[in-house]
Amino acid sequence: MPTFYGKEIASRLMLGTAQYPSPAILADAFRRSDAGIATVSVRREAGGEKAGQDFWALIQDLGVAVLPNTAGCHSVREAITTAQMARELFDTNWIKLEVIGHADTLQPDPFGLVEAAAQLTDDGFEVFPYCTEDLVLCERLVQVGCKVLMPWGAPIGTGLGLNNIYGLRSLRAHFPEISLVVDAGLGLPSQAAHAIELGYDAVLLNTAVAKAGDPAAMAEGFARAVEAGALAAEADPMEPRDMAAPSTPVLGKAFL
């Protein structure tokens, strides 16, 4: 099971908490997914005096680890302020760091991300950076102290799946000691299974579950998929080959 900053989590599935038809359906989805971590957006719900406290109480009732995020932040300064607010609200050093660089695709800003990750790490945070699958960016993030990397599969909310399998595979190969999570872009359980088969420690998703017609059923679908992917990854799968190899030998077949 995956370990993030020394804390072992009993599930390879992390779920976001936005966009569900209701908090009751959100809670159902968590129950059926057995997700170990809930990500929560701090920025949008924050406001006056504890304005979102009812919703946060619902999240805390889920009984899973909370990973606050800096969703919607477009600059280093915004992201850092939001992270500090999150630490106070949720009493955790964990922060899923998003620094958005492009308003339309919500693509991470790699330069701002490294800068914010460095400052937050210095300030005692344990940073989960939402990044692209760029190897050099990931190296920089690790150099400034990140022990978790969260490359995207595809842009947030698109459901396009794993767009650069080569890139994701090479991250796994280059960072054997780092916990890797595919974050964003997943639409179907089969894509989540694929990510785990590649050796990823976990997947994080939100829209695919929240916007499904039956979110709780989709959550369970993803739960089974990551389990299947993990079994496959541990089972030492065969290598693909071009030459057909019959599983039943033809020679010596009984003549009828």
Next chain:
Amino acid sequence: MSDAFTILGGGVCGLAMAAELSSRGAQVTIFDPKGAPGEHACSWWAGGMLAPDCEGVSAEPEVVRQGRKAADWWERHGAEVSRKGTLVVALGRDQSELTTFARRAPNARSLDRKAINALEPHLADHFAKALFIEEEAHLDPRATLATVHARLPQNGVSFVNEIKGQIIDCRGLVASDTLADLRGVKGEMLVVLCKDVSLSRPVRLLHPRFPLYIVPRGDGVFILGATQIESGERNRATLRSVMELMNAAYALHPAFGEAELLEIGVDARPAFPDNQPRIRHLNDRIYANGLFRHGFLLAPALACMTADLVLEGKTPEVWYEDHRER
């Protein structure tokens, strides 16, 4: 149970409750220190769409079933209901939103540009495809609240500061002082004046990030709504929310860029965890609450169920919880 009732709260829930009970002969008093309907009630800021099928795309089936009764009920109680259906559109690259919506709203009919032109000529230049839900309706929330409020005295309803008989608590979010599982869901909306666009029915613009509805109020006035944020804040519209609503309206029709901004509204809707309303019998009081974003859509059904309960002893089939000490 006596047939004298004091209703706490004069928003859409309380007024519908008073109208239903008094029309069945009950003696009703409304207690609301804020007086006549106004901006203190979140129903003041409502879109006024009676759109059960559209809501059913993300709401529970019971919301759809109960919501179908709304248009007739409001008309019976004096409201002017416009039955012209709902038009649903999406921008070019968001066509998949339309596909999903059509799958989840079985009563939606596909329209081509020609058919759009016949319904809403001002949108035909911008949209080649749309969905149409013909059975849906809309009303003007402020005019409706005023009409219902003005008609109540004819049925013997009085507005006084005394409480007699059975209390029916319709205070919306204020009742979260006793209802621990009631939360606020913040909404921001705009009222604009735009003489260059003419629409005859509510239009919904589907968008993965900034969905929008526009409801025409006549004389060039339009309601643009609404955000949905998990927060009990009842004030403080943010620049981001207002900008997103404006952008979406501009994307629907560029002429909205020239619209005059008349009002920025903000309030919080009362909601239970499953976003469905409840009739709750707690201690000696009956609570009718949790209408969420479905005030005008579900207040009639909630009022009828409550009246069945208190006047005829009929236990409502749905949304009823008895928490009395036994």
